[in-house]
Amino acid sequence: MALSRACARLWRTCISSFSSHPALVPAAVRLQSSSSGTPAPAAVLVPRTSLSQPPWADAPASVPVERDSAAVVTAVNNLISGQDFGRLFAVVHFAGRQWKVTDEDLILVENHIPAECGDRIRLEKVLLVGAQDFTLVGRPLLTKDLVWVEATVVEKTESRPKVHMRFIRRKRYQRKRIIVQPQTVLRINSVRLAPALT
Amino acid sequence: MTSRGTPSRFLKSVLQNGVGRYICQLKRVSIIFSKNAQSSLGVRDFIEEGVVDYAKKNPGTVVYVSPQGSRIPKIVAEYLNGSVREEIVTSKTAPQISELLTKLTNQSGLDIIRIRKPFHTDTPSIQGQWHPFTNRPPSIGPIRPEKTDAH
Numbered sequence: 402m403a404l405s406r407a408c409a410r411l412w413r414t415c416i417s418s419f420s421s422h423p424a425l426v427p428a429a430v431r432l433q434s435s436s437s438g439t440p441a442p443a444a445v446l447v448p449r450t451s452l453s454q455p456p457w458a459d460a461p462a463s464v465p466v467e468r469d470s471a472a473v474v475t476a477v478n479n480l481i482s483g484q485d486f487g488r489l490f491a492v493v494h495f496a497g498r499q500w501k502v503t504d505e506d507l508i509l510v511e512n513h514i515p516a517e518c519g520d521r522i523r524l525e526k527v528l529l530v531g532a533q534d535f536t537l538v539g540r541p542l543l544t545k546d547l548v549w550v551e552a553t554v555v556e557k558t559e560s561r562p563k564v565h566m567r568f569i570r571r572k573r574y575q576r577k578r579i580i581v582q583p584q585t586v587l588r589i590n591s592v593r594l595a596p597a598l599t
Numbered sequence: 600m601t602s603r604g605t606p607s608r609f610l611k612s613v614l615q616n617g618v619g620r621y622i623c624q625l626k627r628v629s630i631i632f633s634k635n636a637q638s639s640l641g642v643r644d645f646i647e648e649g650v651v652d653y654a655k656k657n658p659g660t661v662v663y664v665s666p667q668g669s670r671i672p673k674i675v676a677e678y679l680n681g682s683v684r685e686e687i688v689t690s691k692t693a694p695q696i697s698e699l700l701t702k703l704t705n706q707s708g709l710d711i712i713r714i715r716k717p718f719h720t721d722t723p724s725i726q727g728q729w730h731p732f733t734n735r736p737p738s739i740g741p742i743r744p745e746k747t748d749a750h
Binding site: 429458464474486488489490503505506507508509511518531532533536553554556557559560561564565567586588590 | 600605608610611612615616617618623624701702704705706707708711712713714717720721725726747749
């Protein structure tokens with residue numbers, strides 16, 4: 402067990418710049434978090450054996466960076482400030498689920514919401530907003546001053562009666578229960594973007 | 600019964616309620632009860648104290664109170680899409696009846712059957728529906744996995 406942990410630590414390789422000594426392989430040690438008290442020890446050279454390196458190829462050293470990121474941001478900024486997009490859609494986290502939502506569409510939520518029929522509600526947890534030409538992805542959420550998603554409570558009903566039956570054969574055990582759950586229907590009124598993007 | 604043996608419908612609203620103004624879908628409520636029977640006691644209490652407040656709170660709904668002799672007390676709710684729902688309120692107390700009335704007010708007249716999908720959109724795709732050739736550069740010849748020259 403201690404041996405496998407040591408092997409796992411040895412396999413965590415850093416960006417390999419020591420290829421001077423072919424028999425010895427550099428091995429980076431796991432970075433300690435700031436909460437622990439012990440300082441991180443220096444990199445250790447281990448002899449190259451069949452288990453000193455993982456059998457899979459290393460990831461490429463440099464991740465390809467977006468060269469045109471500034472240009473993309475200015476282009477999207479211009480589109481947003483000029484309100485030059487059509488319909489917007491948003492991915493919204495609500496009632497434990499994520500919904501892809503546009504204007505004028507309906508959502509059925511299987512629980513009771515403390516809002517009356519006809520109330521307007523703002524959905525705050527927005528993960529993603531997209532238009533025809535661009536998408537804004539949150540990490541994980543977008544800020545509240547950027548997106549504005551509003552909905553109206555249209556209907557608060559109960560679901561159809563569902564039968565919950567338990568039966569064990571040959572043991573004379575059966576229970577029957579009718580389950581009716583409250584449901585709320587929301588109509589998404591609008592998905593809006595703020596005119597400025599940072 | 601199972602969902603296959605019972606009718607089902609898609610989620611919808613009556614005449615796009617909510618897009619503009621929200622409109623209460625309950626058109627008419629008729630409370631039928633008996634003046635002397637014991638089963639209508641709760642209904643009579645509700646009519647004494649709660650029905651006027653309810654009618655004032657829901658100005659778009661018409662409330663009819665009709666005492667009929669030797670009848671089972673019931674509430675008949677009619678909705679804007681024409682559906683009628685009858686609820687028998689024998690031996691219910693006044694707060695239970697007011698709760699039932701709020702439930703009927705919050706409903707639309709659509710059938711309470713299995714709803715196939717918990718969402719409904721008229722525009723399912725904005726950026727274009729995906730098909731296997733989206734984001735795929737055109738190519739001639741067989742497609743092979745890219746060879747990454749890493750170590």
